[in-house]
Structure formats: C-alpha cells, structure tokens
Amino acid sequence: MATWVHRMCQPLHLHRHPDLTEKTRRNALDVESQFNRVDGMDLVNDLIHSFAWSGLSVEVKSRKTKKTISILTKTNGIVLGGEMLAIMGPSGSGKTTLLNALAHRVAAAGATTSGDILANGQHISLEQIRQFSSYVEQEGSLIGSLTVRETMLFAAGLSLSSNTDKAERKKRVDDLISSFGLKDQADTIVGTPIKKGLSGGQKKRLEVATSLVTAPRILFLDEPTSGLDSTMSYEVVAHLKDVARRHNLVVIASIHQPSTTTFNLFDKLHLVSKGKTCFFGPRGSAIAYFADQGHQMPMETNPAEFLLDIINTDLVREGTDMVARLDHLTEAWNESRAAISIGTNQPEAPDLSTIRAVKPNPWVIPWVLLRRSWIKAYRDIVTYWIRVIMYLGLAILMGTVFLRLDSTQKDIQPFINALFFGSAFMSFMAVAYVPAFLEDLHTFRKERANGLVGPLAFSAANFLIGLPFLFLIALIFSLVAYFLIGFRQDAGAFFYFLLWLFLDLVAAESLVVLVSVIFPVFVVALAVTAFANGLWMCVDGFLVPIGTLNVFWKYVTHYIDYQAYVFQGMMANEFKHRVYSCAELERGVFQCMYPGNLVSIGKIRGEDVLRAFDIGTMGTSHWLAYTVVIIVGYRLLALIVLLLRKH
Template sequence: MDAKALSEVEEVEKDLKHASERFRKSKVHSTTASDAESGPKHPPPIKTNTKKLTFQNIEAIAVKKKGIRQEILKKVSGVARPGELTFIMGSSGAGKTTLLNILTGRNIKNIETEGEVIVNGRHMTPTEMKRLSAYVQQDDVFIGMLTVKETLRFAAKLRSPFKLDKVELESIVDELLVMMSLKKCENTKVGSMTEKSLSRGERKRLAFACEILTDPPILFCDEPTSGLDSFMSHQVIKALRQLTYEGKTVVCTIHQPSTSVYQMADQLILLSQGHIAYAGPAKQVDAFFGRCGYPIPKFVSSPDHFMRVISHKSFESEEEYNTRIVKIVDEHETMLKEKSGHSSTHSSRREQAIPDADSFSRTWWCQFYYIFHRSATQLYRERAVLMTKLIQTLIMSVMIGGCYFQMQIHRDYLPSFKGFAFVSVQMMHMLFMMPAMTVFWKDYPVVVREFQANMYSPSAYYLAKTTADSVQYLVFPVIFSAIMLGMANLPYTIYIITHYLVINILLSLNACSIAQSFAAMCGHLATGMTVLPIVCVPLMVFGGFMITYDAIPWYFLPLAWISWYKYGFEAITIVFFESHGQIDGCGDNSTVVEMSSQGNCSTGPAFIKDQAFEVSNLWIDYTVILAALLFWKILGVLAFSWRIRRA
C-alpha cells in the first residue's frame, strides 16, 4: 500500500473511532443523586460482550424437485474475531450467501446442512444464533410510507433490551442518524420499489441502523455493496468498519470490492466451487497467491487478481479450471498445517444458556400497540386509496339507493324490500372483501424480516394490522347505510336505524376477516382471490333470497346453516317487520291471486314467517355472525403465524 492510500485509511479510521465513541456515550445513562436513592432506572453500562465466531466443516446440499441434490458447500471452515471486519468473497454461485444463511440459522429451507457453528466455545443452534446476532440481508425492505426517523423509532421501541422514555428514545435515534449519515434525510419517506425516495446507499445504512439497535455482538451482512457505485460502497463499508470499534464481530459477503473497500477488511474468507480457497488475514492474500504460482501483476488490484484466478473463464475447459482450484485449495490446507502443526480444536467450555428466540423484548400488548400505531399511520398516508374507496362506496350506494327510491312497506313493494335487504348484505361483501385481501402482501417481506429479528410475534402483527385496517370498514358501511335509508321511504326509528347499521358493520368486518384469513391460508394473492368465490358464492345462493329456507333440499341445508348471508338477511327483515302491524295495501279488497303473489300479505310478523324466518331468531342471527367473525379471525391468526414462522 502506498503512502497516500495509507494516509487515507488512517484518516478514515480516525473518523470512525470518533463517531463510534460518540455513539457509545449516548448509551451511558448518568445517575443523579435522586436516582441513587430510588435505584437505577436502567442496568448500569457494561463492557461490550465480544464474541469469537468459529465454523468448522460446514457442508450444504440443496434438495431440489424430483430428488435432485446439489452440493453447495464442501467442508468449509473459518474464524471471525471481535473487533475485525471479515469479508466472505467469491464469484457468483460460490456459496457465499448459503454460508451466511447457515451461520445465522435463517433461510435454510430445503437445504441439508452439517458442521459446527461455535461462539466463544459454545456450539450454537440456529435459534440461539438468531438471538445472539443481527442479519442485514441483501434486499432492503421497509414500510415505504414511514420516514427514516419513524422507521428507526419503531425499531427502537420493539428491539431495545429495556424500555426507553421519550428523551432516551430520541437521543438514541438521533445518534444513530448521525452515525449512519442519515440525518439529512431523517424526515424523508423510505419509499418502495414503485415509489422511489431514499437512495440504495441510504436504505442500506438504514438497515444497519435498525439492526444495531440491540447492540448485537455479531453482525452479518449479505452483499452490502450490491447495486452501489464505488463511493456509496465505500460509505457503506465505512459504516460497517465503524461498528468493529464497538468490539463487534462483523461478517459480510461481498462480490468484488474496489481497492479502497478491500483495504478496510481485516480477515478474508475466499470461496470457490464450495471450497475454501483462502482463509486468513486480508493483508497476506497476495503472498498466498504468489506461493500458489499466481503472483499479482503490476498495476492490478488484489481483489481483481485473485477473483480472476478463482473464476471459471469462458475459454478454458472444466478440467483446467478444476485443476487450478484443487491446487489452490491443497496449498491452503498445507499452509494451515504448517501454521498450526495440527488440526484446530475448540474448547468445550459452556456459556450460560441463551434465551429462546421467541422471547421478545416487549410484551404482546406493547407489540400490538406499536404495530397498530404504525399501521394507522400507513392507512392515513394512503389517502388516495381511501378516497378511491370512499368514491366507490358513494357511487354504489347512490346507484343502488336509486333502485329503491321512495320504497315503502306496502304490498306492492314487498318483493323490492327483499332485494333491498339482500343487496345490503351482499354489498358489504362486494365492496370490502377483495380490498381487504391485499392488506398483508405489500408488507409481507417486512414482516418476515422483523419477525426473524425478534421484534414481534406474528399474532400481534396480524391482529394489530387487521384492527387498524378495519377502522375504515366501520365508516364506509355507515355511509352506505345512511344513503340507502335516506333514499328509501322506510319507517325510521332509533331501533331500526341502530340495528341496520350494526348488522351492516358486523357483516363488513366479517367479510374482511374472511378475505384476510383466505389470504393467509393461500399464501398467494392470486390464489386467494380465485379460491374465495368458490366458498362465498354457494353460501350466498342459500342465503334466503334466491330460494327460501324451507325450500332448500335437505342435502344443501348444511350450507344454509353456516351461511352468514342468510343470518344477515334474516336479521334485517326481522328489524323492519317485527313491530309492523297491518301492511298497507293488504286489505280485504285484495284478490286471492294478488295475495298469493305477494305471499302472506297481512302483518309484519306474517311476512317474516312467509320468508321461513322466525321473529325470535334476531339474537341468534347476531350470535352466528359474531361467531363467524371470531372463527375467521382465529383461523387467520393461526394460518398467518404458521406462514411467517416457516418463511
């Protein structure tokens, strides 16, 4: 390294140490005299709990369809020490991300693994490793409607080891913003794939900030410089280098770094075809390749040279490539034997048990409250979507209300009332069921990451998210009901209006719960939208409008028994007719033909009975609708929790 490059590295390290000390000071809570009398509010600051990571003989085999097995890693071993930045390098397909996933115990579905992952002499299970470390994955996923500061604030509330008051929370968030060079964009929305806002480098640094809130002793990063230019790559690795001054063990995969980025690494693990080609100090890799017979040419950077050596060139045969790799791997094993004199061993010392991965830092109710607040903020900021739903509700209610304009309880309007009652039930499903189905899937990757980071349980997220989303489905049914009642000329009493509103609200909430439950069970939006009508349409057919309850064939009666359409239709009919006396137009002058065409045209209770309904069934109808709502909500929670935990 020349004098100029050495000077630049020293200047960067000086700046990093200063920033690291500033952040470390923010974590120290001063104790006043009053605090001393009442006891400390927080545990006293302790020295950083450093962790040495060792992995031995890691093997990975991907199990694909039709029993095809592909070997990805072949007895890979290495060490990552506290206070050092370790790069895992290799060409595309070398197994870098797979190795990182095995070390972290995540994303290893359909992969058979063997080997040992050891931290300070303790053999780690995937559950323990998840609790002990933080993992910044290659794709940065966030809630796009939140600002940078709000994202950090939410993470701090749920991930801090102890509860923070408002002043301490803001202090830590501000220090992280400064430390990760995000202060200038703290009030900028994070954005999404379709709504650009933060740059890739800013999103990557925000991901680091969210992960280090818990002060993890080990930090893993998968391709932190992917898609970034050389300057932004340098800034991101600079942020990682900064964390090593806290005593953290930082391990990241990287494809082909620039010289300035490469010079920040302390340790290097070089993978090729699933083998370890080199594992040791980054400064000694040039000498190693010279020993293998591939000295670095003049005016060529080290990473460019050894990546070229271990990569498969298009003009060489598979045999030539394998011969070169085997030579490098054998030379590396010889070097290790010369260095150690014997195969490495590990201590059998055991450490204290690590808490289970599902022991969250906050209670379930705290998780629910914070997620509900975030979800409500999202909903409020999606005002264009809310306005669209409002316009849709207004248009549909006015059009349908126009069909029943000035409708009365009269002999001539009895068939129309049946349509009025049933369309009220049906529209609560048509208007709100499909929109509710999409509530999870935009944020699904975020939920998976946050659950894997031990922020909250899937049940807390599901119930908080659906509760916040359901607020709009309390308002829209009221608007629909008010327009329908206002345009019709039906009798208005507090009793009738209240029951009509409550029934429509319960039906809309039930429709949303059904949609959300099917979305969670199917796991794919298109599949859910295809399957849902298969269930709902048969239940609607036997809801009492297209065929009366007493005329349904016995083999279809179970569908009528569980049809919430039927119970909603019955409840609305009972509310309007149970206290109604003689129906206008059903006097003695009505002919037999007229009366038979209208059914039992005499009194309200007689009309109810003519529909094969019972006046005494009103509270049974309410009970069944509430039971259906509870059933779909519980089923949705179970399905969503299962899907998130196996993701």
C-alpha cells in the same frame, strides 16, 4: 499457508480506515457511548471476541430422486470482533444459505443443518444468537408511511428494555440517525407507492441503523448493496465499517459483485460456489492465493469480478471444463485449510451463558405495534383510505340506482337485491386490504426472526387497529345508502343495518388475513380471497334459497358462510316489521307476489317474503353469534398458521 493462517487469526487493530470520509468518522463518534450500555447493563467492547463455525453443512432431499443433496459442504471460518466478512459467490452458490445457517435460521426449505457455530469458542444457541445479533434481510421491510425517526423509535420500543427511560431511548435513536447521515431526513417518510420518500441508499442505511438500536455484537446482512449503484453501495458499507470498527462488532454480509472501492472495505472474504468453499481469509490475500493456483489477475481489473469469474461454473468457455476447475479449487482449498483453528478454548473471553437477556415487558410489544399500525393506517392512503373512497363510491352508486324504493310489491325484489348487493360487494371489495396486510406480514416476519415480535402480539394489534376504520367505512356507507334507498325508517333498524355491515367487513378482512398468511404472495392471496367471496355469494341464500340449495353445498359451505348470516340478518331487519301493498288489477281484486293472510286486502307481510327465502324472524341473536364465531375462527386459524410457520 501457516503464515496466512496466523495473519487471519490475529486480533483486529482498531484504527481509522483511510478510505472513510471525515464526515462518516465524525458521525460515528455520536454513537460511541450508546454501544457501551444496553438497557442499563454495562458492555465491554470485546463482549464477542470471535464468531466461528466448523464443519457447517446444509442438506436437502431431492423431491424427484429422494436422495440427499448437499447445498453447503463442511465450511469453516472465523470472524473476530471489529472485522467485516464478505460472503461472495455466483448466483445460487449458497451465500444466503450460509448466512441463514450462521444466524440459526432455516437455511432452505426442508433443509437439515449440521456443524458447530461458536461465539468466543462457546456453542451459541438460537436464543443467544437473537440476544447478541441482528439480521438485515435483502428485501427491505421498512414501513413506507413512517418517518425515519418513527421507524427508529418503534424499533427501539420493540427491542429495548422497559427500564430504558424515554430520554435515553430518544438520544440513542437521534445519535444513530446522525451516525448514518440521516439527520436531515429524520422527519421524512420512508416512501410509499404514492408518495416519494428516501432514496435507495438512504433506505439501506436506515435498515442497518434500525438493526443497531439495541447495540448487537453480531450483524448479519443479506446483500445490503443490492439495487444500489457503486457510489451508494460504498456509502452504505463505509458507514457500517466505521461503526463496526469503533464498537468491535462482528459483521458478516453476503454481497454480489461489489465495486473495487466497496470490496476493499471488507477485512475478510469467503468465496463459495456450488455450496463449497473456494477461499476463506483476509481479503487482501485472495488475489495472491489464486495466483498460486494459476489464476493471475490482469491489470486494471475489479478484483471482486475477477474472483467471481474464476469460481463461476455457469460460464462456458471453449476448451475449459468449469466443473473440473471448481473441483480443483475446492480440493486445493481443502488441503490448504487443514491448519486453520477456530479456537474453541478462549478462557479470556466472557462466558455468554452468564449474560442475562434484557427484553421489553411482553405487554409493551402489542402497545408499540398498535401505535405503529395506527400511524400507518391513518397516514397511508393504501391501507384504508382508498377503501373508504371505494365504499363511499359504492354507497352513492347503490343509493342512486336503488333510489327511493317504496312499500309496494314491485319494490320488494329491488330491496332484496340492494341488501344482497350491498353486503356481498362490501365483503368482496375487502380484497383491497391484501397488499397492506402483506406489507405488515413481511415486517412481522423480519421482527420475529430477530426475536422481537411474537404471533399473538402481531395478530392482536392487527385485529384491533382495523376495527375503528372498518366501523367508519360501515357508518359512511350506511349514512349514504340507507336513506337514499329508503330502507325501514327506524333508528333501531338503521343501527342493526350498521351492525351487520360492520360485522360483514370484519369477517371479510379476517378472511383476507387468513388467506394471506397461508398464501403470502400478492396474486395468489388476491385470487383465493376473490374465489372464496364468490363462493360465499353463491351459497348465502339469495341466488338459491336455502331450502332449494344443493345438499352438498348447504352442509359443506352454507353454514360456515358469514355472508349467509349477514344476509339473513339484514333481510329480517328490513322485512319483519314491514307491510307491502299488492298490485290492484281492478277494484277489490289484487295480485300478490307472495302468499299470506293479508292477500285478501291486498297486503303482503314482510314475514311472508322471509318465509319464501326460508329465513326465520327470531334468529337474530343466533346469526350474530355465528358471525362472531366465524370471525374468531378465521383469526384463530391465522394465528395457528403463524405459530406453525416459525420462520
């Protein structure tokens, strides 16, 4: 084992790998110079000599027994610059837990992480990890409506220093696109549910290329080949390997059951099962090590499948105790790894604490997010344009159903119904924004975890970019429905109607944002938002007048119901300056639906209608203020939730 440990800790010889295609090697040359300078700061290729961990453990408490459960047990390892480490194990073995722990992320819900994580033999903090590394998650977080080049440029804008000039930024992006074989797809969109874009392998390569914009020295990848066939998996890992070797990157990837050719691209292997280490070392030594343990690999067998089969305790074989086998393997490894040293003293390695992090100007981040969101909003039909079509359809429906209402008492109730239906269903249909926002939220979480975007910048950009589209929706609806229905023909009344619809939509979208950050699951967010809008309809003062409304619902929900203020504002706008004629039973004898001081002449003032609904005519400014306060409240609560959920 001493010989094996010596081999494991030897510096990597940077030679060309025979398995890589000539095209891959040639493309990688294009980005050679980009990894030598980051934001005007010279970088030597051996900035990170080694990345190591010692006694790394992750524990959680059982909800049932309240006892501490170890999901990762005292694992050690070291990866040198230029090496690629594959973390392998059966499903639920702790691969992602280990990867998250190494990246200083929350390893698991409610988990406690202990142990040492070192770079160049020095303890590395969360801030330093974010400075020197990038993390590519298993689930893609690319924005489907952006092109390959736009995706890369926006990633550069969020991560590169403001001192990096435009030409240098563009060159770095173009070189990375070429190095990952995406030059022909540079102006192709990533792909949306409606419009096809990149293939699965191309998306994976773009994910990795995006993470390399700032030339990180450590790259974490969570199952980068998931969902790809063997050819695409090899293609992704081959591109990554050549970049890693040329620029001395530390690459750590969890991977599930790779093909033989893909498996052979990795330099080192870390096998885990049930959170315990079964092997760590050069990939080529694993088969010989397990042969010494009595597990001989049959001929013409995929070595990755063979190794996973040995340590998989979920498989039940007749006459075999798989748990006992795992215990034997982990005990044998614990005894054999005693000589491993992760090298805490490396005087020749750069002192990472002296390297200053260069970041973009904080004011640049919201601007980049605004530009990216704007492109997505006008280009992706799912974000707003489907809603524009939906609301236009609703306007035509309402305009033709409530067509040309008149100033007679028989049309008073239809006018009221139209106001309620229009405002309530406009806000209810905002649930269509849930999938688009969840996509943005997923992208934000990835970028935040990599230290690129904060909650305030994300929230501000999301709010501002929606305003012009919501105003457009309100304007289209108003232009169609207002005049078809026959609401009060007055310019001021029309613009107040438009204002109330706009605030209604802004409040509804703000509610979607709040619910979605609390429940970031599509079905749950959709259900909760729909329920909340249904509740607001019930207590807004239309179905049950405010004076009749149950005391509980009045004081618990009515006063925080934005639909209530919108409904009251629209009612006052329509009725306070109108007079309606009563039904004339016979000459000089009238039957009026609402009592008032004009009943004797067969007229009903609009104020009499408002009085029946307990709506005052002097509260417009107050209703506007309350609605704005509710909108701000929703947004602030969503921001607080994002701030509290740090991961």
